[in-house]
Amino acid sequence: MSAIEISNLTKRFGDVTALDDLSFSVPEGEIFGFLGPNGAGKSTTINVLLGFTRPSGGSARVFGYDAVAESRSIRQRTGALLEGYGVYERITAREHVERAIRAKGADDDPDEILDRVGIPEAADRMAGGFSKGMRQRMAIGMALVGDPDLLVLDEPSTGLDPNGTRELRDVIREENRRGATVFFSSHLIDQVEAVCDRVGILNDGEMVTEGSVADLRAQLDAATVTATVERSAPESLLDEIRGFDGVEAVDATDNQVLVSARGGDAKLRALNRIERAGVGFADFTTDDPSLEEIFEVATLGPRADRERAAGRADRDPAEASAEGER
Amino acid sequence: MTWKTVMRDDLLGVRRSRLGQGVAATVFAFTAGVAILVALAQFTPPSGEAPPFDTIMLLVGSILSVILPFIAMLGSYGAIIQERESGSIRFLLGLPNSRLDAYLGKYCSRSLLLVAATLLGFLVVAAVGFGVLREPEPLAFLLFVVATLAFGLLFVGVGLALSAVLDSETQVTTGIISTYVLLRGGWPVAQWGGLWLTRPESEQALRPYPEWYFYLGRLDPLNAYVKTVNVLFNGDQFNPLITNPQGAEIAYLAVSEWYAVAALAVWVVIVPVVGYLLFRDKDVL
Numbered sequence: 323m324s325a326i327e328i329s330n331l332t333k334r335f336g337d338v339t340a341l342d343d344l345s346f347s348v349p350e351g352e353i354f355g356f357l358g359p360n361g362a363g364k365s366t367t368i369n370v371l372l373g374f375t376r377p378s379g380g381s382a383r384v385f386g387y388d389a390v391a392e393s394r395s396i397r398q399r400t401g402a403l404l405e406g407y408g409v410y411e412r413i414t415a416r417e418h419v420e421r422a423i424r425a426k427g428a429d430d431d432p433d434e435i436l437d438r439v440g441i442p443e444a445a446d447r448m449a450g451g452f453s454k455g456m457r458q459r460m461a462i463g464m465a466l467v468g469d470p471d472l473l474v475l476d477e478p479s480t481g482l483d484p485n486g487t488r489e490l491r492d493v494i495r496e497e498n499r500r501g502a503t504v505f506f507s508s509h510l511i512d513q514v515e516a517v518c519d520r521v522g523i524l525n526d527g528e529m530v531t532e533g534s535v536a537d538l539r540a541q542l543d544a545a546t547v548t549a550t551v552e553r554s555a556p557e558s559l560l561d562e563i564r565g566f567d568g569v570e571a572v573d574a575t576d577n578q579v580l581v582s583a584r585g586g587d588a589k590l591r592a593l594n595r596i597e598r599a600g601v602g603f604a605d606f607t608t609d610d611p612s613l614e615e616i617f618e619v620a621t622l623g624p625r626a627d628r629e630r631a632a633g634r635a636d637r638d639p640a641e642a643s644a645e646g647e648r
Numbered sequence: 649m650t651w652k653t654v655m656r657d658d659l660l661g662v663r664r665s666r667l668g669q670g671v672a673a674t675v676f677a678f679t680a681g682v683a684i685l686v687a688l689a690q691f692t693p694p695s696g697e698a699p700p701f702d703t704i705m706l707l708v709g710s711i712l713s714v715i716l717p718f719i720a721m722l723g724s725y726g727a728i729i730q731e732r733e734s735g736s737i738r739f740l741l742g743l744p745n746s747r748l749d750a751y752l753g754k755y756c757s758r759s760l761l762l763v764a765a766t767l768l769g770f771l772v773v774a775a776v777g778f779g780v781l782r783e784p785e786p787l788a789f790l791l792f793v794v795a796t797l798a799f800g801l802l803f804v805g806v807g808l809a810l811s812a813v814l815d816s817e818t819q820v821t822t823g824i825i826s827t828y829v830l831l832r833g834g835w836p837v838a839q840w841g842g843l844w845l846t847r848p849e850s851e852q853a854l855r856p857y858p859e860w861y862f863y864l865g866r867l868d869p870l871n872a873y874v875k876t877v878n879v880l881f882n883g884d885q886f887n888p889l890i891t892n893p894q895g896a897e898i899a900y901l902a903v904s905e906w907y908a909v910a911a912l913a914v915w916v917v918i919v920p921v922v923g924y925l926l927f928r929d930k931d932v933l
Contacts, residue, residue: 365933372742374933398744406933407742408735412664413657418739424653425743464739 323386325350325472325503326371330380333366333527340366342527343380348505348520350471353498355518355535356507363527364507365405368476371505372402384472398426401470403461405477405507411450415441415460418449419467428468439463440489454481462490466497473497473504479513484550484605491517512547512608547589549579552602559599563592650745654753655760658727662761671723672765675800678715679769682708683776690780701781702881705792708773709877710889712796713870717803717831721824724758724807729820732932747928755808755920762800770796788880795880795912799873802916809923813930835868839891855894862902865891872911879905 326348333341341363348354358364369375370382373393382389384396410418419432436442439459444452449460458481465473473494479487494517498504508514514521515535522532560572563581568588573580579601581592589608597603662668686704728750731737740750770793778784810823839861843852865871871890878887884905886892893903901907 369931369933374738374741375931376929394744394746397742402738402742404738404742406735407738410661410736410739411734412661417660421653421657421739422743424657425650425745461739 323350324348324383325352325385326354326505327383327386328367328371328380329382331367331370331377331382332379333363333370333375334378340527341370341377344524344527344529345380346522346529346532348503350503351498351501352520353494353504353506353518355514355521356505356524357509357511357514357521358507358524359509362524364509364524365476366527367524368402368404368474368505368507371474372397372400372404399470400472400474401465401467401502402474403458403465403476403478404474405480407461409449409452409457409460412448414446414448415452415456415463416445418460419463422464422467426468430467435463435466436460438466438493440486455483455486458482459486462493466493469500469502471502473502473506475504476507477509478506479508479510487513488605512606515608546580546582547593547606547608549581549593549596549606550604551577551579551596552604553577555579555596555599555601559596559601563595566591566595650743651749651753651756654740654745654749655756658754658757659760662723662757667722667726668761671719672761672768674719675716675762675765676769676772678711678719679708679766680772682711683773687776687780698780698782701777701784702788704777704781705773705789706877706881709792709796709881710874712799713874713877713889716796716800717806717870718824718828720762720800720803721807721810721827723762724754724804725811725820725824726817727754727758727808728811728927729814729817730811732815733817737932741932748924751808751812751920751924751927755804758808759801759804762804763797766797766800767793792877792880795873795876795909798912798916799869802869802912802919805916805920805923809919809926812923812927831868831870835865835871839865856897857891859900859902862891862893862897862900863907866902866907867911869912869915872908872915875903875908876905876912879908 324347326346328347329345331341331344332339344363344367356364356367366375367382370377371384371389373389373396376390385399387393387395389396413421415436416432419430419435422428423430423432433442433445436445439462441456441459441463444456444460449457452460458478462475462478465475475494478490482490491513494504494506504517506514506518518535520532520534523530554576555574560574560579563569563579564572566583566588569581569583569592571580571582572592579596581589583589583592593606683704686699690698728737731740741747745753774789777789778786806827807820807824810820810827814820814823842861842864843857846858847854866875874887874889878884878890893900897903
């Protein structure tokens, strides 16, 4: 059975169509990356899945339960970290986790959970005084209560520092190993790329592409990936990476290595090499345009084709609109 | 059955919030406070005979008829809209709480806050009433407490229903103020408007008023509560807060205490139920 089964889902808010006949499914046990720019409809999809919003048409099912009629059963088996949540200002972190435990009828130890998400010292403090990162860690902890069969994470790295982001990836992998399906929405390709088995790209309420991360990588044009390191990388390491297939340029500063490469595999090999080099690899980011590039490919076709088609005409109006705010 | 956990969780937040403490303190002040003032006046020389129990209870009831609706609505108006505006509703309804669990839990929590504060206040009222005042009436007092609790719960329901159905805190605030203005001012205006429309100009204020005038007027929960208190402590004599029936009007069912009790009961039940039905299928995000 599919963990998530979305069929012809449509959601309209007045004149605005947020989701347009959306269909896709996520098999049990998968880590599914749900990508798309702000306003693409990712959160609306999640809000329908969890019963916050009613669909205008079509259906959404989780573990076979209907999102409208059996929402409570869905939420009983789901741990959710939702974008735009707010904490209860006068309630402590432990009390927040206890709420989730009571609501789910689970038997977790709240202190163990707070320990797992790295804020054991905040257990007795009111959440109103938390930093963004602490709130996010607490909310992740609440999502983990009751060993959910499905984790729905909407922009989970919001507010997390590089360490937090890495720990989040670890938690996601651990939960997936335990057997949980993970539905991970983000507008940041590197976050999704690092953990997801399969990816779907949502644009203007429609799924424009869906496939494995390798498929997605193949669509990537050259882009820069920046690795943050603690010690400056030796020239020999940079030279070695320059020799990799698909790598076009490698530069370094005191605490960064910048690799410009064509295709995700080359970038991944470069990152793995840097990680093993013993220079204190801390984290990495790919430059923002990479998502845009994937979108270009997914929504408009390969750039080379478009350039040929456009001939010497100025700008393709479709391309101009694709770059606009969504 | 997670409404109980919602109630418990909500109560914790309410107890720690200034609004929750303020609502409790205000209810207490307007019940116990009046009684304490009366007692102080009694023990400060020169003092003659203690005032009658009925007079002071009528005073407490009249004050409550004016302020309790507002305080009760203040205590519940944020229950759901504030969670929507702060985003914590993603926890409330992201956890396996049904809409009914959330709504009922909130209703019970906010009701408990008001009931506890009211009962505490009435404890002091009872101490003064039965310890100091002349000719106390236990049964009337008990009925007074029950009617006051129902009156308070009615407005907890109004505040919660508005909180669940409207889409911003500003709208809900406007909603509770409008409700109050409508019940206090709009209702009599509607009654007079009815007379103006149905009667020739020269007969508009002529008694007896038609029966509908009282059926409509006594449906107003403020009037229903005043009527109840007036029956308990004023022998149903003249009361400046309501239209007093004269002559043939006394025979109308609408001016009986049973109509008042029924009106209160209907409001207590219908408002929160309608609020829930509208909230059940609502897009909250």
